[in-house]
Amino acid sequence: MRRNPTRAVQVGAIQIGGGAPIAVQSMAATRTQDIEATVRQVELIQAAGADLVRIAVDSSKDVEALAEVRARTNATLSVDLQENYRLAREVAPHVDKMRYNPGHLHHHEKDKSIDQKVGFLADMAELHDCALRVGVNCGSVDPRMMERYDGDHEQAIVASAIEHCDLLDGMGFQRYVVSLKDSDWKKVVAANRAFAKQRPDVPLHLGVTEAGMPPDGIIKTRVAFEQLIADGIGDTVRVSLTLPFEDKGKEVTVGRAILSDIAGGRFRSVPPGLDEGLNIISCPSCSRVENERFIDLAQDVKAMTTYAQEHDITIAVMGCRVNGPGETDDADLGLWCGPTAVNLKRGPEALGHYSYDEILDRLKVEVDALIAARGAR
Numbered sequence: 001m002r003r004n005p006t007r008a009v010q011v012g013a014i015q016i017g018g019g020a021p022i023a024v025q026s027m028a029a030t031r032t033q034d035i036e037a038t039v040r041q042v043e044l045i046q047a048a049g050a051d052l053v054r055i056a057v058d059s060s061k062d063v064e065a066l067a068e069v070r071a072r073t074n075a076t077l078s079v080d081l082q083e084n085y086r087l088a089r090e091v092a093p094h095v096d097k098m099r100y101n102p103g104h105l106h107h108h109e110k111d112k113s114i115d116q117k118v119g120f121l122a123d124m125a126e127l128h129d130c131a132l133r134v135g136v137n138c139g140s141v142d143p144r145m146m147e148r149y150d151g152d153h154e155q156a157i158v159a160s161a162i163e164h165c166d167l168l169d170g171m172g173f174q175r176y177v178v179s180l181k182d183s184d185w186k187k188v189v190a191a192n193r194a195f196a197k198q199r200p201d202v203p204l205h206l207g208v209t210e211a212g213m214p215p216d217g218i219i220k221t222r223v224a225f226e227q228l229i230a231d232g233i234g235d236t237v238r239v240s241l242t243l244p245f246e247d248k249g250k251e252v253t254v255g256r257a258i259l260s261d262i263a264g265g266r267f268r269s270v271p272p273g274l275d276e277g278l279n280i281i282s283c284p285s286c287s288r289v290e291n292e293r294f295i296d297l298a299q300d301v302k303a304m305t306t307y308a309q310e311h312d313i314t315i316a317v318m319g320c321r322v323n324g325p326g327e328t329d330d331a332d333l334g335l336w337c338g339p340t341a342v343n344l345k346r347g348p349e350a351l352g353h354y355s356y357d358e359i360l361d362r363l364k365v366e367v368d369a370l371i372a373a374r375g376a377r
């Protein structure tokens with residue numbers, strides 16, 4: 001199969017891009033500071049066949065735990081810096097790759113320019129023999145880009161990725177990959193195509209973020225991967241599914257199965273109306289989940305809303321306060337989970353927070369109101 005002629009990026013023992021087999025990765029969903037659980041999770045994901053395992057780090061305590069996990073596994077490790085890019089100094093010695101989100105670089109050290117912050121990340125990566133991922137995400141787009149493109153997410157995420165590639169290249173740092181993720185598979189396809197057209201040399205990490213639960217989450221991801229990989233786009237993949245911790249290896253086996261089908265020419269057709277009707281998106285969960293009832297809640301929301309199957313309604317269920325508030329904005333109804341309560345939103349409007357026992361009934365009131373307002377499809 002034809003592949004874009006991307007640069008080779010070394011990540012620990014594996015190569016991404018440059019004609020290497022498409023790498024499959026996943027992310028630990030356990031609390032990083034629970035070292036036993038995180039080591040078990042890394043081993044479980046590795047045993048499922050992952051080339052790379054990612055861990056989220058939000059604090060110095062998480063970094064201490066990461067160092068312990070690093071000492072106890074030989075997995076190729078990547079880390080998700082999210083909002084606190086400054087942790088790169090402490091994190092880089094322990095990992096093979098660091099992901100930063102251009103949309104989160106404005107949170108800390110507001111007196112420093114984006115160039116300075118990216119320069120710091122590139123220096124830390126260089127110093128500790130790490131690769132970087134520029135991970136742009138629909139739910140946390142650089143506000144400057146949103147303004148420049150008048151709220152057009154797709155143009156904004158592509159421009160943000162291109163800007164950071166130019167910055168890193170200008171600094172002489174080329175050991176990076178890029179990802180452009182959205183929960184809408186069509187936007188993932190469009191954004192990655194637009195990016196690859198401008199930068200066919202940069203390796204791409206593909207994923208549909210918050211794809212949700214199987215089987216729907218697998219179908220959305222498969223469709224996106226088929227469209228892109230068959231077109232030569234994509235050097236590493238992550239399937240994001242909402243699953244219990246002990247089933248997280250499924251993200252890897254599903255990723256491998258999709259790649260094998262694409263390589264074998266076994267494509268699924270894309271029937272008209274794939275995206276019509278009820279659409280439930282939910283995050284794959286990670287160490288930031290503050291209450292594990294989130295996973296049951298995602299499943300309960302799906303079961304409770306079966307009666308609304310025929311209605312074009314999108315409900316987003318997110319596991320934490322870090323990405324939950326932003327990544328529910330585009331849904332008709334959004335739920336993001338805190339330690340003891342679930343926050344409910346109608347589009348970007350906050351409706352209040354409810355206990356885990358109350359939230360389903362409250363959500364149903366909103367679903368019924370939407371159905372009444374819109375009528376049946």
Ligand code: SF4
Pocket residue numbers: 283284285286287288289318319320321322323324
């Ligand atoms: S929404 Fe929060 S809990 Fe879910 S994957 Fe994203 S960061 Fe992790």
